[in-house]
Amino acid sequence: MRFRVILPEGVVPAALRPELAAGIGRVYARLFGAPAAEIGVDWSELPRGRFFTAGRPSTSSIIAGTVPAGTSDESRHRLLAEITALWCETTGCTPHEVVVTAADARS
């Protein structure tokens, strides 16, 4: 199971990435029972001028992952909320700078 993070250059220091990736792994493992070691994060940092929000240079992070098909809204929303909180606490951003998605995994 892998999450993909897309963010503009310079928004999240590289030094924080291991902590964020480990945090996502812990949250996912606790909620869905998967071994944390099997949960990875792929980072896509876009150069300046290639990520816009509201038509202006962005400071947002997009974190995209999947959950098992058939997951309840309650579990899915708990994952979304905990990753949002993790991101804000670790990076100092606001919730308005975090987009988290959890799609159904393809069987």
Place this chain on the structure above:
Amino acid sequence: MPVYHCSIPEQQLDDRKREQIAGSVTRIHCERTGAPPEFAHVLFLDATGGAAVVGSIRAGRPAALRAEMAAALAEAVAKTLGVEPGLVRVTLLEVPASWVMEGGAVMPEPGAEAEWLARFATGRPRRARERTRSPGGGD
């Protein structure tokens, strides 16, 4: 959400054109859906071949609206690139609102935004509020 990925060869773009496309995509989406511009994200990826725009938008909007949006997006991107609209491929992917959290809240279903928008209006970042109030800013 929405998130628009623009895959366009680097040689067709410069900073001004990226800004122009980002502004057009944001305006087209927000004018037709009523979404606050602060939720519209536009990303640029290098690509080989032709220009393509893939937008992930909330599911549940009428097919006619999606078709109108796709046509307007193709026309706007083509105009900036100086090519025919038929050379810009636009795909709109529908994503269930309940799969997405932004601004610390699960996205509302289309047509059920009133309460969510009211909460957003009071909870949005100060800089966003100031930007929207400033002349020519925001949308």
